[in-house]
Each structure stands twice: as C-alpha cells, then as structure tokens.
Amino acid sequence: MKNLKQLERLRKIHRMIKLENTGTPSELAEKLHISTRLTYLLLEQLREFDAPLYFNRRTKTYYYKNDFELTINISVQVITHEKLVNIYAGGKFADYVISLQGGCSKQNYLCYLKKKLDVAG
Structure with missing residues (x-):
C-alpha cells in the first residue's frame, strides 16, 4: 500500500506543479498532509524522472521549465x-x-x- 500512496502523491504533486499552484515546500507538504522531508523526496523522485522542475521564488511555486507529462496508471484486480x-x-x-x-x-x-x-x- 505504501507504493500506491506514493504513486498517488506523485500524481497530485505533478498536477499541482502543472497548475503552478504548489506553494513553498512546507505549504505543499500541508496540502498533501505529509512531512516536508517526504515532500522533498517526492520532488527528487520527479527530478529522477528527468522532470524539468524549478522553483519560482517570486511566485513561490514549483513549475516545469519545459513540457513534461507524467502518466501514472494504477490498476487493482480483485480475485474471488x-x-x-x-x-x-x-x-x-x-x-x-x-x-x-x-x-x-x-x-x-x-x-x-x-x-x-x-x-x-
């Protein structure tokens, strides 16, 4: 379940970055109900996916410098x-x-x- 939560958090962070609505790392952590440290780890994971991720100090938000798309598909199958x-x-x-x-x-x-x-x- 930890992996599913992490994937869902990555999806949420990606969506917020595309909207340029993350706020500071601590604000982003509050929005996601996680620690600031975990927020930094998730942002680092996006960078490992070659996301052109930057922080704008004036608007206090993360953004993608170039187009970047992250698609996460989660599938759960129940076997009776x-x-x-x-x-x-x-x-x-x-x-x-x-x-x-x-x-x-x-x-x-x-x-x-x-x-x-x-x-x-």
Whole structure:
C-alpha cells in the first residue's frame, strides 16, 4: 500500500506543479498532509524522472521549465475465491484458501501450518 500512496502523491504533486499552484515546500507538504522531508523526496523522485522542475521564488511555486507529462496508471484486480480455484484448478488448494480466511495474522498462519504438518507427519 505504501507504493500506491506514493504513486498517488506523485500524481497530485505533478498536477499541482502543472497548475503552478504548489506553494513553498512546507505549504505543499500541508496540502498533501505529509512531512516536508517526504515532500522533498517526492520532488527528487520527479527530478529522477528527468522532470524539468524549478522553483519560482517570486511566485513561490514549483513549475516545469519545459513540457513534461507524467502518466501514472494504477490498476487493482480483485480475485474471488471461485477465480482462485479455477486458476489453480485443485480442490485441496480451495480447502487451503478457505481455512486461511479470517486468519491472516502471522501467528494464526503459523499455527495453521504447524497443525497441517503435525497431521501430515
């Protein structure tokens, strides 16, 4: 989820820079509800993408010196239980998935595996 948040923040910063409406780094951080340090890291990441990024001290905003476009596409696909069974085509796998539902903590998962190994062994 951290990567998705970072991509979304990059998209927002890019849009604000194109509109020349960022304000100072601390103001930009406030607008994005993040720290000033993280704001600088995101701006640096844009520079790593070869963004012609500059700061205008008179208007107190970041801007692109030349045309620059950043396109970020985020796609999330939800796979249902039936699709998983079809993908792996096995009844044993389906039982395994059902037994793990609701027990996603590391401790629950380890207990489940220990029981399975005790039964198998």
